[in-house]
Amino acid sequence: MKTHVTTTVNGATVEFLCQPRQSLLEVLRDELSLTGCKEGCNNGNCGACTVMLDGVPVDSCLVLAVEAEGAEIETVEGIAEQGHLHPLQQCFLEGAALQCGICTPGFLVTAKALLEKNPQPSEQEIRFGLAGNLCRCTGYDKIVRAVQAASRTSSES
């Protein structure tokens, strides 16, 4: 038995059929081909699958796809607008804040949510805000600096 779900993903209305046991992560990746969110642990520990669900960053591996009914979802694919990278994406690139890149989509979604809530976070606030996202390559230094740079960019614009 599959359930019919209607939801909004990156501003567009989307319908899909899913099994009740399927996670939002599985449906985004396997049914909707939005493979930007990644599976690192499938139990909410690594944050690589982070998406926005009704304005709140969530581990999409811990959300059932049926819970997306009527919700607004944003994924990493929705961060760049009209052919232009978001300042956070630009700062990640200019600041070399990624190495293998598997955790990057999760960090970008979490960091965007953080800056929308707190446009001028301190270093400690950034570190606390990103603590649910694991990165094994960078040691986080350049990620924190990229978020700081993006925060400065948006305050200047």
Next chain:
Amino acid sequence: MSTEVAPDNTSDTESPATYKVIGTRPVRHDGADKVTGKAVYTDDLHVPNMVFGAFVRSPHAHARIVSIDTSEAEKMPGVLATCTSADLPDPWDKVDNLGEGCVNYAHLSGNVLARKKALYKGHAVAAVAATDSYLAQEAARRIKVEYEPLPATMCVQDAMKDDAPLLHDELITHTLDDTPARPSNIASHIQFEKGNIDEGFAAADVVIEREFKTATVHQGYIEPHVSVALWNEDGRLKIWTATQGSFVVRQQMAELLKMPVSQITIVPCEIGGGFGGKISVYEQPVAAVLSRKCGRPVKIMMQRDEVFEATGPTPASFMRVKLGATKDGKLTAGKAWLAFDAGAFPGGVIGPGAMCVFSCYDLPHATVDGFDVVLNKPKTQAYRAPGSTHVAFATECVIDELAERLKIDPIEFRLNNAAKEGTRRVDGPVYPRVGLVECLQAIQESDHWKTPLTGPNRGRGVACGFWFNCGLKSSVTANVNADGTVTLVEGSTDIGGTRTSIAMQLAETLGITAEDVIPQVVDTDSVGFTDVTGGSRTTFATGLAAHEAALDIQKQMVEQAAQIWECSPDEVTVADGVYQGNGKSLSFKALAVEADKVGIPIVGRGVVDPQCSTNAFAVNLVDVEVDPETGKVTILRFTVCQDAGQAIHPSYVEGQMQGGSAQGIGWALNEEYFYGDDGHMRNASFLDYRIPTCYDLPMIDTIIVEVPNPDHPYGVRGVGEVPIVPPPPAIANAIYRATGVRFFELPMSPPTVWHAIKGQTTGE
């Protein structure tokens, strides 16, 4: 904060070069793909008609496999194939070097799917393919395996005892001594000797000997192992996979499946971290066999607990290190006894561990004994400077204690004894020009060192680290386009920005911009043989190949210029990417446009196999604060200094230094496999196997020292691995100064530190 330092004492041949591209920080070529979610990792693939595989794994740490019954699973609708070790060809003893260690294919085959015995909890025993992943997992549960459990041995010291349960009945120790008559769990005993240690210790005024233990730790890449295999009806096999080395996967597949390499294509997708753990094959041969049996592409992706329990962690160790020094601070002798757990099959990382134990110092007299010990844990694998972190913990803690006993500043003591050009390592090689002294001096000159640390429960520590870095084979081709850009085709999988650091070397040689090079990592049919992305070799060796390809292009461009300008090629000169001859002058790009109209296509080729080590050294300076109530250690300030030879893209060099340091900090303070008495790992998740988060770390300051490598046209040394080496001892030495307690065991987690502080105050 980042700093770049050129050595003061550069000789005439090492005058600092001025570069146009090298040393700049362009945006990486694959950057836009990776910040928008478009980059394709293996699990992002949905190959048409694809089905899904799942493993059956041993619930026992050690057990004889009595029988495997797949019949019930095979009857389930949607189940397409099952597979056990009986589906793999009989393996034979053949040893190959995979770049960061050797593999015996008989052992590898037995690790991929257990044969007569399961040798660790999680050891793959069977597998199944089905039309969806849930069904595959359900079918795996219906495969009935009958086991006869056997006693397990879980720690190195126990496994070495005469009465320990044997993993392999036929394993006879490989040794320089007399070959033992009886089998044991000791796979090999290696020995190095230099000078005469009795003489050396007799000359010492102070001798210190300590015992050290380190826990099993995992590389902890965020992307689980994942592959898609398609075994076609014509016998050709194609595998999309997450690997550090597409050609070494091809080589392993050919050996395990007994088929020619030409029948196999490996497509390396973007890879989500490796650190040495994605060189050996695990799921690839199984996905291939399942595909052959069901005639459809099969994807297998491991769950996180499978990654922890059944892929290569790096070993636990037990070590004794003894060092002697004169009262004026000269080391006289060293003796090391090292036992590393290899996991369930021989061939751990004891070799490099034994070679690295005294590699930072000029020791006139030394002996090293190393033991490769099998036990009932997953087969260990390389992890960033494999073996070197273990031994640096031992040696650098004893060095620190010696310096303290002799009342000599810890950096001065290290400078007094530092390895330099001409120093012979205990295992034989003599160093060419290396940069350890410059790194120590740069730390002495740093703001961090010059700023005193104050406050209670705080301490500062120093430590050094070494890693060889290797050369090995790399191939590239480079095609000049009609618009004057160059497409660079390479076989080195890009884990941390090497597309760009390789492209920058091609650009520098040709006199064009980094953006005018379009690098592509391609499959094994589309480029010449290239060894693994490992051994810190990629920017060095594949960069060297790119430089060769650029010179090849330049030669062809000169010929075309001569043709266009109607002069002899000898009359054409090239400087900074400008070609001149017969009174005419054109930039590379302009000449490429002209050449495209009149000449044959220009294709450059670079193939290299440098045999040298490029010898990387790093030094850490770390300030910690220890909470006496909980034993929690907080890193207040961390500086890593490293000799990069020449930093091609400084941001990505800093990134390697920072990332390696963070892994070293995790190893020092948190990370360990907890095993129950049953040999089961108790913490096989990222929640309980705790790698550092953003909130656990400070900014990591970097100082890049550049002592050019004499074996590379731009002076490049590898940078990837050595930064993981010094953090554990640097932190141990800092904790000592904060608490007055020396630690001899990793990790120095809160309970361990708390108990030690408590023991000190209560006199226990």
